[in-house]
Amino acid sequence: MSLVETIQDKYNELNTFAGNGLLGSMREKAFEKYNKSGIPTSRHEEWKYTRLTSLANKNFELNATAILPSDEVLNSIRLQTEYAAELFFINGVFIKEISSFQNDAMVVLPLNEAAESEHKNYLHQHLNQSSKYMKDGMNALNAAFTANGLFVLIKKDKVVDKPIIIYHLTDTTDDNVFVQPRSLFVIEENAQVQLIELYKNNGLQESFTNEVIEIAVHENAKLEYYKVQDETENCHHVGTTHVQQVGKCFTHCVTVTLNGGTIRNNINMILEAPNNEGHLYGLYMVDGKTHVDNHSIVDNVMPNCFSNELYKGIMEGNSTGVFNGKIYVRQDAQKTNAYQSNKNVLMSDTASVNTKPQLEIYADDVKCSHGCTVGRLDNEALFYLRARGIDEKQAKALLLNAFASDILEQVKPEALRTYIGKKINERLNIDEL
Amino acid sequence: MLSIQNLHASIEDKKILNGIDLQINAGEVHAIMGPNGSGKSTLASVLAGRNDYEVTYGSVEFDGVDLLEMSPEERAREGLFLAFQYPIEIPGVSTTNFIKTAVNETRKHRGLEPLDAVAFLKLMKERMKLVKIDQSLLSRSLNEGFSGGEKKRNEIFQMAMLEPKLAILDETDSGLDIDALRIVADGVNTLKRADNAVLLITHYQRLLDYIVPDFVHVLYNGRIVKSGGKELALELEERGYDFIKQEVAEEV
Numbered sequence: 126m127s128l129v130e131t132i133q134d135k136y137n138e139l140n141t142f143a144g145n146g147l148l149g150s151m152r153e154k155a156f157e158k159y160n161k162s163g164i165p166t167s168r169h170e171e172w173k174y175t176r177l178t179s180l181a182n183k184n185f186e187l188n189a190t191a192i193l194p195s196d197e198v199l200n201s202i203r204l205q206t207e208y209a210a211e212l213f214f215i216n217g218v219f220i221k222e223i224s225s226f227q228n229d230a231m232v233v234l235p236l237n238e239a240a241e242s243e244h245k246n247y248l249h250q251h252l253n254q255s256s257k258y259m260k261d262g263m264n265a266l267n268a269a270f271t272a273n274g275l276f277v278l279i280k281k282d283k284v285v286d287k288p289i290i291i292y293h294l295t296d297t298t299d300d301n302v303f304v305q306p307r308s309l310f311v312i313e314e315n316a317q318v319q320l321i322e323l324y325k326n327n328g329l330q331e332s333f334t335n336e337v338i339e340i341a342v343h344e345n346a347k348l349e350y351y352k353v354q355d356e357t358e359n360c361h362h363v364g365t366t367h368v369q370q371v372g373k374c375f376t377h378c379v380t381v382t383l384n385g386g387t388i389r390n391n392i393n394m395i396l397e398a399p400n401n402e403g404h405l406y407g408l409y410m411v412d413g414k415t416h417v418d419n420h421s422i423v424d425n426v427m428p429n430c431f432s433n434e435l436y437k438g439i440m441e442g443n444s445t446g447v448f449n450g451k452i453y454v455r456q457d458a459q460k461t462n463a464y465q466s467n468k469n470v471l472m473s474d475t476a477s478v479n480t481k482p483q484l485e486i487y488a489d490d491v492k493c494s495h496g497c498t499v500g501r502l503d504n505e506a507l508f509y510l511r512a513r514g515i516d517e518k519q520a521k522a523l524l525l526n527a528f529a530s531d532i533l534e535q536v537k538p539e540a541l542r543t544y545i546g547k548k549i550n551e552r553l554n555i556d557e558l
Numbered sequence: 559m560l561s562i563q564n565l566h567a568s569i570e571d572k573k574i575l576n577g578i579d580l581q582i583n584a585g586e587v588h589a590i591m592g593p594n595g596s597g598k599s600t601l602a603s604v605l606a607g608r609n610d611y612e613v614t615y616g617s618v619e620f621d622g623v624d625l626l627e628m629s630p631e632e633r634a635r636e637g638l639f640l641a642f643q644y645p646i647e648i649p650g651v652s653t654t655n656f657i658k659t660a661v662n663e664t665r666k667h668r669g670l671e672p673l674d675a676v677a678f679l680k681l682m683k684e685r686m687k688l689v690k691i692d693q694s695l696l697s698r699s700l701n702e703g704f705s706g707g708e709k710k711r712n713e714i715f716q717m718a719m720l721e722p723k724l725a726i727l728d729e730t731d732s733g734l735d736i737d738a739l740r741i742v743a744d745g746v747n748t749l750k751r752a753d754n755a756v757l758l759i760t761h762y763q764r765l766l767d768y769i770v771p772d773f774v775h776v777l778y779n780g781r782i783v784k785s786g787g788k789e790l791a792l793e794l795e796e797r798g799y800d801f802i803k804q805e806v807a808e809e810v
Contacts (some may be wrong), residue, residue: 509646512606513660513716514634514667524658525649525700 128185135187135304143272147240155268172449174479175389175418184301189217202325204244206540209287215294217304230283239276247311255367258393263363266336267305274307281313288319288538297328309527310340317347326356336364344372352380365391370401379535382409382417383548393422396430407436408532411444418447425458438469440476448480456487465495523552559584565616566603574600576780589758592777593799596760602728606640607633637723641713641730648700650670656700658744667785688747707738714745718730726757731765743768763795
């Protein structure tokens with residue numbers, strides 16, 4: 126059975142099982158929307174270079190429950206670091222039992238419980254805000270199956286001094302799986318948090334992740350968000366990170382793609398209050414047949430906001446890359462400062478990148494800039510290193526490492542930076558620099 | 559040590575070197591002078607192995623082995639050093655790590671153990687004094703944001719660290735004020751030994767007041783048209799390159 130058929134088959138089963146209420150009505154509307162738009166094809170302008178059709182026609186299991194992995198598997202994906210909370214999604218299902226979050230700075234609930242709790246107003250206010258920007262079927266499809274997602278509230282005035290780590294593990298030992306993690310984070314006034322999402326897999330069958338995470342950041346709060354994809358080539362991913370800057374606040378987001386199959390990352394930064402500041406960084410370093418597509422939206426709604434965006438790519442083998450950066454400056458958003466840059470290095474003749482900045486400016490007193498480059502390693506720099514006795518391979522590695530370093534240094538949690546740095550060095554085949 | 563015979567080289571079908579003959583022995587300092595476009599920097603590039611240039615004829619032996627057969631890194635490890643006319647800025651590559659890698663690659667080639675961190679730092683401290691280069695520069699990215707003088711001093715510092723047999727200084731004096739020039743020259747003079755050699759490429763006689771050459775060659779239209787002692791440089795300074803051009807014209 127194709128994924129498209131499985132989705133129809135499973136929807137009623139899940140919907141009946143999961144009950145009504147807030148999530149029920151969201152599911153219903155979303156499913157209707159999904160049925161109208163379906164899984165996007167390359168005829169859809171936003172999906173011109175990223176093809177999902179062959180995945181949609183493949184057989185994937187879709188389950189509302191997951192089999193728990195062994196402790197050994199869990200340990201193998203853990204970052205070696207202290208944490209404020211450790212939250213596990215196994216095959217797209219938030220598993221409370223193996224997660225740990227004993228911390229009085231936060232509330233952690235399965236999304237369906239949160240919908241019945243004292244926090245349900247936050248769900249009314251922030252859940253599914255991303256659908257206003259993501260009009261395609263993938264976003265609706267996630268919402269149509271939202272039942273046992275994750276709700277996290279960082280309480281007012283609390284500074285969470287260690288990172289919250291979300292591990293996404295897809296287990297494809299037996300079957301191809303289609304998984305749909307869903308999370309809502311609310312960061313209350315004056316709170317500060319570092320959030321890490323790390324994607325790992327286990328097994329040789331294929332996985333297809335369709336994730337939505339929404340993060341609402343309130344007045345004077347600070348968010349650092351890191352999305353790190355380190356799955357294997359049999360794992361495909363469509364994910365949306367929707368950051369809503371509700372009050373004047375600061376956000377810092379870094380997306381790192383180390384490996385995978387067909388990958389589409391959407392990141393939206395909605396600057397809803399005056400004087401907001403947001404930073405978006407990205408690094409993709411891919412090889413083989415990996416396809417990585419980063420779509421970003423920076424929406425300046427109110428005046429005096431600042432945003433900076435820098436994405437860098439290293440493309441090897443037959444890999445393909447897409448960068449699409451939208452910046453909206455609405456009519457009221459005077460004195461906006463918005464910067465965007467995308468730089469790519471092609472390491473083989475068969476790798477390619479499509480990069481497209483897209484600025485829509487409706488205010489007249491703004492500063493916006495964008496730029497993109499696609500090229501090879503600088504021959505002059507390479508020669509300089511070789512003229513000092515460093516062989517060609519190592520010289521290339523040094524230069525690529527340097528190219529990646531200004532994104533890597535934006536990864537503030539040390540353990541995560543070390544993890545990514547090690548992966549980069551392994552890829553470049555260098556021991557230590 | 560270096561023996562260049564009838565060397566011809568071109569870039570994109572444009573002939574630049576038209577038959578260079580040059581013999582450099584251990585312990586010698588040679589200077590190559592010549593007007594703009596005479597092929598000075600091309601010669602340096604061809605010797606260091608820059609692949610933009612095609613050697614169309616001739617041979618270069620370095621300590622008895624065919625230099626032109628070697629990759630740039632092999633030449634460097636064999637002890638050939640080029641101080642760049644325009645050192646490249648490489649953001650993100652730390653100067654110290656770069657030099658450490660370079661030193662240890664060369665040591666490996668010579669069958670020596672790599673220097674550990676302590677020994678490397680000790681050597682570095684010692685050689686830093688030689689070119690009066692500051693620690694803060696070395697902890698920055700390679701040449702990034704360095705002034706012209708700092709870049710040139712960094713070149714000589716690398717030379718001091720790598721201890722080459724033959725150092726080619728490609729217009730190291732250009733863009734240096736008199737103090738920086740003196741520092742650079744002092745560094746080169748201190749490193750001078752009976753078993754190594756220096757090839758200076760320069761426009762001006764000025765540098766030769768500080769680093770005194772044993773031989774001066776004049777390069778013109780891709781050939782060495784005149785050779786002599788250090789007094790030739792003074793003559794050039796006085797009379798300009800025109801008299802050389804005239805002499806060449808008369809020969810034809």
